[in-house]
Amino acid sequence: MDTKNLTLAKFKVLLNHYNDGVFFIENGCFVYINSVLADLFGGTTEELIGQPFPPYIYEGDLEKVNHYYHARLQGDDVPQEYEFRVKSKQGTVIDVRINVGVFTDTDGSKTSIGTIKDLSESKKTMTDLARSRSDIESILNNMPDVFYRTDMQGLVTLMSPSVKDALGYEPEEMMGKPLADFYCTPSDRETVLASLKEGQGKARHVEACLTHKNGSGRWILTNAYIRMDEDKNPIGVEGIARDITERKEMEERLLKYARYDDLTQIYNRRVFYTEAEKQIEIAQRYDRAVAVLMMDLDYFKLVNDKYGHHAGDEVLKHFCDICKDSMRQTDFIGRTGGEEFAVFAPETDLEDALQLAERICQNTSEKSLIVDGKEISYTVSVGVAILQATTDSIDSLLSNADKALYEAKAAGRNCVRAYKN
Numbered sequence: 001m002d003t004k005n006l007t008l009a010k011f012k013v014l015l016n017h018y019n020d021g022v023f024f025i026e027n028g029c030f031v032y033i034n035s036v037l038a039d040l041f042g043g044t045t046e047e048l049i050g051q052p053f054p055p056y057i058y059e060g061d062l063e064k065v066n067h068y069y070h071a072r073l074q075g076d077d078v079p080q081e082y083e084f085r086v087k088s089k090q091g092t093v094i095d096v097r098i099n100v101g102v103f104t105d106t107d108g109s110k111t112s113i114g115t116i117k118d119l120s121e122s123k124k125t126m127t128d129l130a131r132s133r134s135d136i137e138s139i140l141n142n143m144p145d146v147f148y149r150t151d152m153q154g155l156v157t158l159m160s161p162s163v164k165d166a167l168g169y170e171p172e173e174m175m176g177k178p179l180a181d182f183y184c185t186p187s188d189r190e191t192v193l194a195s196l197k198e199g200q201g202k203a204r205h206v207e208a209c210l211t212h213k214n215g216s217g218r219w220i221l222t223n224a225y226i227r228m229d230e231d232k233n234p235i236g237v238e239g240i241a242r243d244i245t246e247r248k249e250m251e252e253r254l255l256k257y258a259r260y261d262d263l264t265q266i267y268n269r270r271v272f273y274t275e276a277e278k279q280i281e282i283a284q285r286y287d288r289a290v291a292v293l294m295m296d297l298d299y300f301k302l303v304n305d306k307y308g309h310h311a312g313d314e315v316l317k318h319f320c321d322i323c324k325d326s327m328r329q330t331d332f333i334g335r336t337g338g339e340e341f342a343v344f345a346p347e348t349d350l351e352d353a354l355q356l357a358e359r360i361c362q363n364t365s366e367k368s369l370i371v372d373g374k375e376i377s378y379t380v381s382v383g384v385a386i387l388q389a390t391t392d393s394i395d396s397l398l399s400n401a402d403k404a405l406y407e408a409k410a411a412g413r414n415c416v417r418a419y420k421n
Contacts, residue, residue, distance in 0.1 A: 018250065021096075021116035026109065028052050028069075037116055040096075042088035058085035058093050072102055073110050081205055083119065095119040099247075103258060106270045113254070115247065146220075146241040149227070152234055154178050166220065166243040168213030184209040184217050192222060196237070201226040207244065219248040261335040263313055264320045272334025276344045276394040283346065283387055290387035291353030292394075293343040294401035295323075295360065298379045298413040300339040311371040315378055318369045326360045342398060350386045350418060357382040357416040365414060379414035381405060388421075 015022045021037025023030060029052050038045045041056050057065050061084035068078045081099045088094065100114030125143055140147050140160040146167075149158035156179055159171040167182065174182070183189040188208040195203035203224045209217045224239025261268045267275065276292070283290040297303075297319060304312040316339065323333050323343060331345045343360075345353055361382055368377040383405025391397045404419040411417065 015250075018115075019246070021118070023053075023112075023114060023116065025053055025069075025112040028054070031111070040088065040094065040116070040118055041086070042090045042092070056086050056088075058087050061085050069112065072100070072112070080114075086116070095123050106273075144242075146243075147239075148179070148241065149236055149238045150179050151236045154180055154237075157236065166241070167210060167218060182210050184211050192224065196224060196226060201234075203239070207248075218243060219245045264317055264335055266320050266324075266341075267332060267334035269334060269336050272332070272336065272342060272344070273394050275332060276334075276397075279344060279346050280387065280392075280394060280397070284392070288347050289349045290397070291345040291348040291350065291356075292385050292397045292401045293345070293353065293357050293360070294336075294383040294385075294398060294405040295341045295343070295380050296405055296409070297339040298381055298409075300378070303376065303378060307371060307374060307376060311374070311376060314369065314371045315376060318367075319364060319378075319380065322363050322367060323360055326356065326363055331356075336398075342401070348386075350384070353384045353386060354416060354418060357384050361414065361416055381408040381413045382416045383408055383419065384416060385419040390421075 015034040018034060018036065021040055022032075022034040023037055024032035030049050033041075033045055033048055035045060038048055041048060054062060054066065065084055068082070071078045072080075080101055081097065083095065083097045086094050086096050095118075097117045097119055098114055099117075100112055103111045103113050105111070122145070143160065144162055144165075145160075146163045147158070147160040148156065148163070150156055156174045156177055159169075159174050161171055163169055163171055163174065180186070180189045188210070191208050192203055192206050195206045203222065206222050206224070207219060208222065209219055212218045220241040221244045222239050222241040224237055226234050227236045227238050229235050259268065259271045260266065280290060282288070297315070300312065300315070303315055316335075320333065320335075320341070323341065327333065327343060328345070330347070331343055333341060333343045336342050343356070345356060348356070361380055364378065364380045368375050370376075383401045383403065385391070385397055385400035385404060387397060388400075391400060400419040404417045408415050408417040
């Protein structure tokens, strides 16, 4: 079973059912957009993928969007979330809000990844609210976002019915209670208050976690301001909050997908190398010991051939659990190949590294697993190398460990060998 392709297929289905537009841009062209964004632009995903993005930006905003795009790729500090206008293939101008970041691959290539929110409906709602106060009750009863007010003591004085969908409470259940009581932690409430202070009475796009009635945490994005009376005295806080839990969960999935091996849930090769390089730099600066273990499951192809690829996948996950149980909290493991793994052990000399390797080797040989009613036993060969004057990078350190691993295989497998100059 091609687990990776299956996961990607599911991931694409998830993105196509997401409420906002999602895009990936490389070299100024769309390399992926979901169906929501394609509909916004008045085309299909097949038509838009491979096309440059500037033609879909409203002319009056193109200079700003282009500047932010190129500056962000260069690492400059530019807004990750802002509003502008796009235009569809039919010429319709649409107000949107973008939330975008940059993913840098191991080869240095950069991909802009983000979401686009159609603001047409919310813009119309706010315009109607300003135009006629007689429509406020109707708007509050029907708007998807939560409209709220508190007095200067933080007690809730108004809460729109949509809070039921966001937090599970009826508005009446929150009236007269401190809004602070509904935040997951005091620091979440302080984040909003600090933003109001820094914004001189206005807080924009502040994220905080509130507690749902069922006890779960719900992420909200709020815009708020301090209300004044006719004499310019503060009388309370008024704001609009949006449930962004779905977006936050998607961001976590994207981050997890970028950092962890899909099958074993340990560091993928890129992240392992990145974290190891950081630790090597620290070790060299403070003259600390560092060790690396290179591990290869013995005759793993025979496991796949005899028991099937599903069983092989279970063996890989089983082995990672053995390694994590054998390691210290400061050690970390990554998948560097099909059945190849590496452990980075900071502040570890050769003797301790060999003990760790022997422990993993022994635990692996002693702990079989049952898959589909069949007991599977397997072993591992381990090569150990420590940081030396001639090893100034993770590449050279892993190269030495790999040479030791080759010696372990040549010695009959299911054993440990250390690299020697």
